[in-house]
Amino acid sequence: MRLNECRPGQIGTIVGTVGNGPLVQRLMEMGVIAGARIRVVRLAPLGDPMEVELHGYRLSIRKAEAGVVEVSI
Amino acid sequence: MKPARAARRVAIIGNPNTGKTSVFNALTGLAQKVGNYPGVTVEKKIGLLAPGIELVDLPGMYSLAAHSPDELLAARVLLGEHDGEPRPDLVLVVADAANLQRNLYLTTQVIEIGLPAILVLNMIDAAERRGISVNTRALSRILGVPVIPTVAHRRLGIAELRAAIHDSVGSPPPRPSWTLPEAIVRERDALASRFGANAYILMRALIDEGGPVEQFLASRMDGDLRDALAEARARIRVSGRSPAAEEAEARHRWIAGALETTVRREERRKSLSERIDNVLVHRVLGLPIFMLVMSGGFISIFMWAVPFMDLITGAFGFLGELARRLFAGTPLQGGALESLIADGALAGVGGVMVFLPQIVFLFFFIALLDDCGYMARAAFLMDRIFRAVGLSGMSFIPMLSSFACAVPGILATRTIGNARDRIATILIAPFMSCSARIPVYSLMIAAFIPARMIGGVLPLQGLVFGAMYFVGIFAAIPAALVLRRTLLRGPGSTYLMELPPYKIPSPRSVGIRIIDRSRTFVRQAGTIIFAMSIIVWALGYFPRPPEIGRAHEALRAEARLSLDGEARETRLREIDREEAGAYMRNSVLGRAGRLLEPAVKPLGWDWKIGMATIASFPAREVIVSTLSIIYDLGKDAEDRREKEALIGKLSAARWPDGSPVFTIPVAVSVMVFFALCCQCGATLAVIKRETNSWRWTALSFGYMTAIAYIGALVVYRAGTALLA
Numbered sequence: 001m002r003l004n005e006c007r008p009g010q011i012g013t014i015v016g017t018v019g020n021g022p023l024v025q026r027l028m029e030m031g032v033i034a035g036a037r038i039r040v041v042r043l044a045p046l047g048d049p050m051e052v053e054l055h056g057y058r059l060s061i062r063k064a065e066a067g068v069v070e071v072s073i
Numbered sequence: 074m075k076p077a078r079a080a081r082r083v084a085i086i087g088n089p090n091t092g093k094t095s096v097f098n099a100l101t102g103l104a105q106k107v108g109n110y111p112g113v114t115v116e117k118k119i120g121l122l123a124p125g126i127e128l129v130d131l132p133g134m135y136s137l138a139a140h141s142p143d144e145l146l147a148a149r150v151l152l153g154e155h156d157g158e159p160r161p162d163l164v165l166v167v168a169d170a171a172n173l174q175r176n177l178y179l180t181t182q183v184i185e186i187g188l189p190a191i192l193v194l195n196m197i198d199a200a201e202r203r204g205i206s207v208n209t210r211a212l213s214r215i216l217g218v219p220v221i222p223t224v225a226h227r228r229l230g231i232a233e234l235r236a237a238i239h240d241s242v243g244s245p246p247p248r249p250s251w252t253l254p255e256a257i258v259r260e261r262d263a264l265a266s267r268f269g270a271n272a273y274i275l276m277r278a279l280i281d282e283g284g285p286v287e288q289f290l291a292s293r294m295d296g297d298l299r300d301a302l303a304e305a306r307a308r309i310r311v312s313g314r315s316p317a318a319e320e321a322e323a324r325h326r327w328i329a330g331a332l333e334t335t336v337r338r339e340e341r342r343k344s345l346s347e348r349i350d351n352v353l354v355h356r357v358l359g360l361p362i363f364m365l366v367m368s369g370g371f372i373s374i375f376m377w378a379v380p381f382m383d384l385i386t387g388a389f390g391f392l393g394e395l396a397r398r399l400f401a402g403t404p405l406q407g408g409a410l411e412s413l414i415a416d417g418a419l420a421g422v423g424g425v426m427v428f429l430p431q432i433v434f435l436f437f438f439i440a441l442l443d444d445c446g447y448m449a450r451a452a453f454l455m456d457r458i459f460r461a462v463g464l465s466g467m468s469f470i471p472m473l474s475s476f477a478c479a480v481p482g483i484l485a486t487r488t489i490g491n492a493r494d495r496i497a498t499i500l501i502a503p504f505m506s507c508s509a510r511i512p513v514y515s516l517m518i519a520a521f522i523p524a525r526m527i528g529g530v531l532p533l534q535g536l537v538f539g540a541m542y543f544v545g546i547f548a549a550i551p552a553a554l555v556l557r558r559t560l561l562r563g564p565g566s567t568y569l570m571e572l573p574p575y576k577i578p579s580p581r582s583v584g585i586r587i588i589d590r591s592r593t594f595v596r597q598a599g600t601i602i603f604a605m606s607i608i609v610w611a612l613g614y615f616p617r618p619p620e621i622g623r624a625h626e627a628l629r630a631e632a633r634l635s636l637d638g639e640a641r642e643t644r645l646r647e648i649d650r651e652e653a654g655a656y657m658r659n660s661v662l663g664r665a666g667r668l669l670e671p672a673v674k675p676l677g678w679d680w681k682i683g684m685a686t687i688a689s690f691p692a693r694e695v696i697v698s699t700l701s702i703i704y705d706l707g708k709d710a711e712d713r714r715e716k717e718a719l720i721g722k723l724s725a726a727r728w729p730d731g732s733p734v735f736t737i738p739v740a741v742s743v744m745v746f747f748a749l750c751c752q753c754g755a756t757l758a759v760i761k762r763e764t765n766s767w768r769w770t771a772l773s774f775g776y777m778t779a780i781a782y783i784g785a786l787v788v789y790r791a792g793t794a795l796l797a
Contacts, residue, residue: 020282028322031178036325044454046458
């Protein structure tokens with residue numbers, strides 16, 4: 001499933017990213033690469049963006065942009 | 074200072090939130106110079122590390138892959154290819170010790186550039202508290218560079234770092250023990266031999282498709298570079314992956330392997346930071362807490378600043394008086410030089426300094442919240458709202474700062490990576506009601522808005538004051554939307570932000586930041602406000618027709634003959650003020666005001682308001698003192714009695730047909746105009762500097778003046794119709 005479909009508290013493994021361009025490249029540089037563990041920590045009070053944890057740090061990302069990340073739970 | 078060539082130069086680079094600035098401060102102290110890199114609007118900070126060794130700061134970034142001008146600049150500086158910048162002799166890479174998988178990404182890229190390097194493992198204490206222990210010796214062996222653990226804000230490890238710097242300057246560059254994917258290396262070498270440019274820069278152009286490196290090279294090189302890059306990328310893609318994915322996966326794979334043997338983690342229970350976040354960004358409580366923090370902070374800034382501002386106003390009033398006294402009895406008494414010093418120069422410096430208390434408190438508030446980690450959460454909380462107008466949560470801090478002053482607000486947009494988002498933020502930031510508008514609002518409200526309660530509870534004057542803030546915000550929303558759909562059309566805003574763990578703010582780094590930012594404010598806004606004050610002074614002073622002086626001299630002679638004692642003194646002061654008013658009405662500024670009257674008449678204004686508006690170009694609050702002079706009250710309307718006198722004069726002002734000039738709709742129209750216009754020399758100068766374009770500067774002034782004019786016209790017409 002896609003990262004934006006995950007609920008807070010869910011932990012998954014990144015399968016890969018879809019598409020290319022600066023956003024996808026930046027995500028990969030920040031560690032969003034196949035095999036990494038990722039946890040959805042919470043959604044912002046207004047429902048977007050989402051906060052995720054990977055490689056021991058916290059990243060906030062808009063749901064629309066999290067849609068390019070494929071994860072398996 | 075010594076010439077740059079003689080000095081050794083060390084560069085410092087690192088991810089955001091690694092304490093890079095703390096390391097910089099610990100190594101250099103306050104001996105810092107801030108400026109811009111030649112030819113670009115990227116901030117350049119230089120400090121003295123040791124005699125003959127300069128430390129130069131590079132912007133915070135996650136990767137040398139160039140998505141923004143900052144990253145392009147960093148790569149070119151490290152390669153010694155940026156004109157006017159000597160190549161560093163050594164580069165320090167600052168990394169968050171708790172976060173090495175991500176931080177070593179940039180580290181490996183920097184090491185490949187071929188300069189001697191040192192890895193600074195900062196915040197090692199926080200990492201240890203989280204159960205992470207790093208074998209620095211093993212890590213150093215794998216990376217091929219010295220690794221120094223530090224806790225920079227407590228100055229731990231700084232002596233060791235200094236020693237390592239002295240040992241490493243001039244040593245041979247490291248030889249990376251990792252290799253990039255074969256396909257990338259092959260294409261890079263082919264491009265390098267064909268185009269003769271730096272292999273590293275060509276590799277970045279190859280990988281960072283469509284980015285600034287490609288554009289930069291294409292604009293400087295003959296031949297079909299773009300085609301060659303596209304062909305090379307197509308050959309790499311045969312494997313099924315983009316060049317960017319090839320690089321990222323190879324690096325992360327190598328880093329994961331390196332960390333496996335050098336870093337040990339014990340699982341710890343929920344960190345304190347996580348528990349704090351459970352409250353501060355709570356689904357229900359998060360926004361109310363945020364509103365409370367921001368409004369509480371802002372109210373305190375304004376309250377704390379008042380006594381200091383009064384002190385500064387008083388001090389400059391005293392200095393002006395002193396200057397006049399020094400001239401008294403000399404042949405220069407009452408001359409142009411006295412006026413230039415007292416009304417031009419001192420008033421100009423005072424006009425800058427009076428804002429300093431608020432600016433300092435604002436920077437304190439922002440530095441505190443930023444250093445402890447809350448500002449990143451503020452952006453996280455606000456992103457959804459800013460996205461609705463085509464911006465992102467990154468625009469929050471610039472907007473917040475602009476309520477104190479647009480100058481620091483615009484400077485704060487430097488953290489916005491997306492160029493379109495950044496320019497849109499710069500263009501709407503001056504709509505936020507800054508503190509220079511407060512004197513305008515409070516004069517007009519005190520004079521013309523009845524001190525009534527609405528429904529017995531809501532003070533009307535307070536409501537109007539608050540409404541002025543909302544006028545700006547409500548104008549900014551459609552302005553941002555329209556800009557993002559027209560001149561700044563393009564992909565939507567971007568938002569991707571690290572949420573660093575909370576920490577106790579370091580007094581030292583907060584202090585240094587306040588001093589640093591305040592210095593920048595005084596230098597940037599100060600010089601402009603000062604220069605404009607002198608120009609506006611001259612326009613309001615010259616020419617001085619001798620008839621006015623003779624006529625008032627005659628009045629004085631008459632008063633001296635016919636009156637004595639207290640009455641004579643009072644009359645003489647009155648004549649002085651009338652004379653000053655007469656001179657100003659006849660000055661270039663006064664004439665310009667009259668010329669402008671047809672343009673401001675639809676707003677319900679007379680030429681005096683028009684003139685005072687032009688005079689307020691250096692700083693908006695000048696309108697108050699200009700109105701005082703033109704209504705023959707002398708210039709010190711800050712004094713309460715004088716202010717009451719001004720209110721009386723304004724209320725008594727009449728059109729030639731006998732109807733009052735100032736009605737409630739006129740007062741509101743003046744306030745709305747000032748809420749919406751970009752009538753501020755310092756703001757425009759900073760916009761020019763930060764956008765590097767006269768076009769955006771002219772646009773800011775033009776469109777905001779147009780909106781201000783329309784807004785003032787609408788409220789005046791609507792108000793008049795309602796009251797008729």
